[in-house]
Amino acid sequence: MAKKRILLKIGSNTLTKETNHISRGKIEDLGIQIAALNDEYEFIIVSSGAIAAAKQFVKLDNQDKDVFVKQALASIGQPHLMRIYNENFKDLGLNTSQCLLSYSDFEKEQTKKNIVNTINVLVKNNYIPIINENDTVATDEIRFGDNDKLAALTAVLLNVDILIIATNTNGIYTKNSIHDENPETIKLVNDLKSLEKEIGDSKSSHGTGGMQSKIEAAAISKAANIETWIVNGLNDNFILKALKDEIPFTRIV
Ligand SMILES: Nc1ncnc2c1ncn2[C@@H]1O[C@H](COP(=O)(O)OP(=O)(O)O)[C@@H](O)[C@H]1O
Numbered sequence: 439m440a441k442k443r444i445l446l447k448i449g450s451n452t453l454t455k456e457t458n459h460i461s462r463g464k465i466e467d468l469g470i471q472i473a474a475l476n477d478e479y480e481f482i483i484v485s486s487g488a489i490a491a492a493k494q495f496v497k498l499d500n501q502d503k504d505v506f507v508k509q510a511l512a513s514i515g516q517p518h519l520m521r522i523y524n525e526n527f528k529d530l531g532l533n534t535s536q537c538l539l540s541y542s543d544f545e546k547e548q549t550k551k552n553i554v555n556t557i558n559v560l561v562k563n564n565y566i567p568i569i570n571e572n573d574t575v576a577t578d579e580i581r582f583g584d585n586d587k588l589a590a591l592t593a594v595l596l597n598v599d600i601l602i603i604a605t606n607t608n609g610i611y612t613k614n615s616i617h618d619e620n621p622e623t624i625k626l627v628n629d630l631k632s633l634e635k636e637i638g639d640s641k642s643s644h645g646t647g648g649m650q651s652k653i654e655a656a657a658i659s660k661a662a663n664i665e666t667w668i669v670n671g672l673n674d675n676f677i678l679k680a681l682k683d684e685i686p687f688t689r690i691v
């Protein structure tokens with residue numbers, strides 16, 4: 439039976455476990471889950487974390503425009519981020535590869551074909567593509583996006599079965615409960631319009647897009663009949679648990 443495809447988007451907050459450095463433990467947790475699911479699922483990862491990885495090592499002169507500094511930090515941090523993935527995944531028998539993409543790559547037929555061809559060869563040969571925005575040439579995600587839209591565009595292009603967006607909440611909470619000790623997760627969404635009133639504008643410490651950019655991403659995948667799951671990536675085994683419905687998360691169908 440053909441394996442199902444999961445596009446996993448993981449943001450800086452999850453990768454750092456809300457600290458100021460990339461968590462090797464979280465990356466190991468991802469690898470353990472991907473290895474456990476290897477017979478049934480193939481994974482493509484969209485990972486942020488380049489800027490967070492650099493910030494743990496360097497401090498750049500901040501007189502330039504903020505976004506230029508972020509681009510430079512991403513350039514410094516990206517190879518470190520990949521090294522950490524590589525080191526942790528290798529021990530679990532998983533191979534990694536890096537793809538840097540930007541929105542404009544999804545606008546031309548030829549570049550879209552090139553992305554699909556490259557990723558299909560990688561996946562067929564058991565390499566896990568780890569995608570990030572090419573922050574040297576594009577600034578969409580470090581300004582607004584959270585890599586969420588990039589993840590959705592990639593999910594559609596690669597025709598995945600599920601887009602999992604890992605974040606730091608148990609999915610989308612109802613607006614009334616958001617500040618409660620135990621906020622209430624909206625478990626199933628059919629109509630994205632109904633969600634607009636639930637969205638606060640807060641973002642987490644490293645985050646850029648908040649819940650709004652996740653909903654916009656879900657709209658892109660929904661239009662292509664791809665489910666989006668918004669899951670708390672801070673939990674260990676969050677993918678395994680979501681697949682078994684053992685944790686609360688939001689499923690947008
Ligand atoms: N209805 C909601 N339910 C849950 N989180 C919400 C909601 N509205 C706004 N948020 C905010 O969105 C944040 C997640 O987005 P973001 O900070 O960009 O995280 P990430 O780095 O994981 O992409 C949450 O931590 C929360 O502060």
Ligand SMILES: N[C@@H](CCC(=O)OP(=O)(O)O)C(=O)O
Nearest residue numbers: 449450486487488489584646
């Ligand atoms: N390309 C950037 C993404 C920046 C970003 O803000 O994304 P996210 O951590 O998902 O909110 C990086 O790797 O740091």
